[in-house]
Amino acid sequence: MPPIKTNRNSTKKEVIIDKAAQLFMEKGFSATSMRDLAEKVGVEAASLYNHIQSKAEILQIICFRVANFLLEHLEKVENNKQGAIEKIKTILRFHLWHMINNYEEVQVADREWRHLPEPYLSNFKVQRKNYRQRLAAIIEKGVRCKEVKPIDPSTAVLIMLHAVSGVESWHRSSQKISADQLEKDIVLILVEGLKN
Amino acid sequence: MPPIKTNRNSTKKEVIIDKAAQLFMEKGFSATSMRDLAEKVGVEAASLYNHIQSKAEILQIICFRVANFLLEHLEKVENNKQGAIEKIKTILRFHLWHMINNYEEVQVADREWRHLPEPYLSNFKVQRKNYRQRLAAIIEKGVRCKEVKPIDPSTAVLIMLHAVSGVESWHRSSQKISADQLEKDIVLILVEGLKN
DNA sequence: CCTACCGATCGGTAGG
DNA sequence: CCTACCGATCGGTAGG
Numbered sequence: 001m002p003p004i005k006t007n008r009n010s011t012k013k014e015v016i017i018d019k020a021a022q023l024f025m026e027k028g029f030s031a032t033s034m035r036d037l038a039e040k041v042g043v044e045a046a047s048l049y050n051h052i053q054s055k056a057e058i059l060q061i062i063c064f065r066v067a068n069f070l071l072e073h074l075e076k077v078e079n080n081k082q083g084a085i086e087k088i089k090t091i092l093r094f095h096l097w098h099m100i101n102n103y104e105e106v107q108v109a110d111r112e113w114r115h116l117p118e119p120y121l122s123n124f125k126v127q128r129k130n131y132r133q134r135l136a137a138i139i140e141k142g143v144r145c146k147e148v149k150p151i152d153p154s155t156a157v158l159i160m161l162h163a164v165s166g167v168e169s170w171h172r173s174s175q176k177i178s179a180d181q182l183e184k185d186i187v188l189i190l191v192e193g194l195k196n
Numbered sequence: 197m198p199p200i201k202t203n204r205n206s207t208k209k210e211v212i213i214d215k216a217a218q219l220f221m222e223k224g225f226s227a228t229s230m231r232d233l234a235e236k237v238g239v240e241a242a243s244l245y246n247h248i249q250s251k252a253e254i255l256q257i258i259c260f261r262v263a264n265f266l267l268e269h270l271e272k273v274e275n276n277k278q279g280a281i282e283k284i285k286t287i288l289r290f291h292l293w294h295m296i297n298n299y300e301e302v303q304v305a306d307r308e309w310r311h312l313p314e315p316y317l318s319n320f321k322v323q324r325k326n327y328r329q330r331l332a333a334i335i336e337k338g339v340r341c342k343e344v345k346p347i348d349p350s351t352a353v354l355i356m357l358h359a360v361s362g363v364e365s366w367h368r369s370s371q372k373i374s375a376d377q378l379e380k381d382i383v384l385i386l387v388e389g390l391k392n
Numbered sequence: 393c394c395t396a397c398c399g400a401t402c403g404g405t406a407g408g
Numbered sequence: 409c410c411t412a413c414c415g416a417t418c419g420g421t422a423g424g
Binding site: 026114152155170177189192193 | 222223224225226227307310311328345347348350351352354355357358359361362363365366369372373377378381382384385386387388389390
């Protein structure tokens, strides 16, 4: 018999990672104890170590899962035939969608990566820098084609990425507007702000 | 004889707060120990308590100093006679200037306020919400006057405030462009994105 | 998966 | 401002 296929969130390890993401988001990585996590999962602290190697491993899985996901999408966009503005719109929408649906993990990756132990920390920083530079390259090309305003590309990247992480405030709030409307408004403001 | 006037950063307490802001920014509030801080200040951990009451008090001073500073400025802008776009520009520039010159404290207030003990935590949340609502009110008025695009005002606030906190990436980087150029670019992108 | 437990480190205090 | 020290809690292991 083949092994039963387990989708994400069905293995105990995934449950642990999921609950950890919630706690790391709420209290931060350092302020979350393995006893907090164990309680949330419904076992004793020692039992967690049958599924994970360390507290740091959980953070590492979360951070690199998010980073790889975004990087893979960027690669696809780089190779398509859209213009700069369209590429930016596509990336922005993907970021927003990813953020809205996985905001705990994305938020943790964004905020708590500093607590990664080496060599993961350096590795993550390199990936982060790489991502930003490639995004800036798309914008720079847009500037050269006069499709985008003559602004510093890395400043534009900075605004884009940070605006996306602002979705957290929306998520936490009473959610007056829909996810669709939120996406439309953000894309409108940023893309119109970039257009020449 | 009158007491000698001490400007900020000249008292030992201010030195402690300043070094703490650096550490809280670098490692986070929870991961910073009073021994780390003592070493940076150049005394033993126990000696810190002659100047401060607790670790939490330091965070509280940092968070409320930043919040009050921004709130005071907002009040002035609310009462001037500029249009909505001009008001937003003024606030955005003030935020950016404040961020660039005090980025450690601002960043800590932004990121570590969750670790405030009650009742400061609730208090801070109220001030934060209040600030955002008043900023949204300015934008909403702009939308009603057709000066600003018909977007959800709180979405616009979300983008503005998070874009500002992105200055941290700029600060940490090799600082290719000047603070002036950074400010111009950010104001340009965001304000043009909002204009109708 | 649990009980029992480890050494290390934490924020903070007593007393001088 | 320091030495000495407190109880609590931390991440993690041994052994079953």
